[in-house]
Amino acid sequence: MTSADPTRVVAIARSWLGTPYHDQASLRDVGCDCLGLARGVWREVVGPEPFPIPPYSRDWGETGPREVLAEGARRMMIEAPPAEAGPGALVLFRMKHRAIAKHVGILTGPYSFLHAYEHLGVIEEPLTQSWRRRIAFAFLFPQR
Structure with a gap:
């Protein structure tokens, strides 16, 4: 399986900027949560999408x-070592120690990522050390 062009992935992800937050939705400019963005x-x-997404809890x-x-x-998707993930990679965050990974973002650069956040919608922000240490998994989008 070959990975998709990361520049294209980032451009498409950025086209979702400003989409309001809406739990379990996935419509650009209408509403989405972090998984809905992905x-x-x-x-x-x-x-x-290859299979339907069952309902899920919001409990981080x-x-x-x-x-x-x-x-x-x-x-x-194509799994990648989190330390080697670059722009265009989907990253899964473990928000609390010993919790399962429940938050999703897309890297837009070496120090930035895009995600949907409650009350803020889809935003791009710095990938601070606090965020970086929460990355549990990384995946690349496959080519069409």
């Missing part, structure tokens, strides 16, 4: 034996 970028970069502190988000990404 799903929308997928549709534009790769094509139709959720624990459990399975990394459900990472398992889903592994089914359709």
